[in-house]
Amino acid sequence: xxxxxxxxxxxxxxxxxxxxxxxxxxxxxxxxxxxxxxxxxxxxxxxxxxxxxxxxxxxxxxxxxxxxxxxxxxxxxxxxxxxxxxxxxxxxxxxxxxxxxxxxxxxxxxxxxx
Amino acid sequence: xxxxxxxxxxxxxxxxxxxxxxxxxxxxxxxxxxxxxxxxxxxxxxxxxxxxxxxxxxxxxxxxxxxxxxxxxxxxxxxxxxxxxxxxxxxxxxxxxxxxxxxxxxxxxxxxxxx
Numbered sequence: 001x002x003x004x005x006x007x008x009x010x011x012x013x014x015x016x017x018x019x020x021x022x023x024x025x026x027x028x029x030x031x032x033x034x035x036x037x038x039x040x041x042x043x044x045x046x047x048x049x050x051x052x053x054x055x056x057x058x059x060x061x062x063x064x065x066x067x068x069x070x071x072x073x074x075x076x077x078x079x080x081x082x083x084x085x086x087x088x089x090x091x092x093x094x095x096x097x098x099x100x101x102x103x104x105x106x107x108x109x110x111x112x113x114x
Numbered sequence: 115x116x117x118x119x120x121x122x123x124x125x126x127x128x129x130x131x132x133x134x135x136x137x138x139x140x141x142x143x144x145x146x147x148x149x150x151x152x153x154x155x156x157x158x159x160x161x162x163x164x165x166x167x168x169x170x171x172x173x174x175x176x177x178x179x180x181x182x183x184x185x186x187x188x189x190x191x192x193x194x195x196x197x198x199x200x201x202x203x204x205x206x207x208x209x210x211x212x213x214x215x216x217x218x219x220x221x222x223x224x225x226x227x228x229x
Contacts, residue, residue: 044219048216090157099208100146103148
């Protein structure tokens with residue numbers, strides 16, 4: 001299995017809702033990432049988990065809450081989002097978080113906040 | 115601010131020609147460099163990575179790295195209409211404030227291959 005899966009593919013939520021994005025990989029990778037990508041912009045790093053511990057938080061607002069229950073699974077919990085948070089949310093994984101490791105992206109969740 | 119710069123394009127090339135994409139970066143400590151292809155509405159797909167000066171070839175793709183001049187390039191030989199996409203250059207930059215590395219992406223170059 002050489003892929004990263006993400007669910008759901010699309011999500012529409014109101015500003016008062018709570019929802020979660022899920023990411024899974026079975027490649028034995030020990031680093032997992034969340035990125036946010038707005039239209040016609042490059043991906044922007046949000047969080048890095050290394051060996052199931054949060055190692056990088058790029059000053060992301062607390063309405064985004066990451067969780068790494070085990071080495072294969074990464075969640076992003078969403079609460080009280082704003083319309084400007086509408087974007088493609090990408091999960092990625094790599095063997096480790098070292099600089100020589102390739103990151104492989106999942107298909108993304110397209111989020112719309114009303 | 116550590117930056118990665120790309121020409122946004124579009125870079126228009128005829129089918130069968132060579133597409134040449136360039137990327138410059140500001141952090142001299144950068145150690146590894148990646149090229150991703152992203153079709154509209156899809157996620158980035160890794161096509162090449164390079165960490166040593168010189169050329170690296172994989173099929174129709176060649177990545178070139180020059181650390182002294184701080185640029186990395188991608189050549190696409192025998193361009194096909196299916197190569198029409200946005201190509202993202204990504205550089206692995208060591209974080210100053212926390213332990214670890216992060217990928218920083220350039221803005222991407224849109225490539226259009228015309229039949």
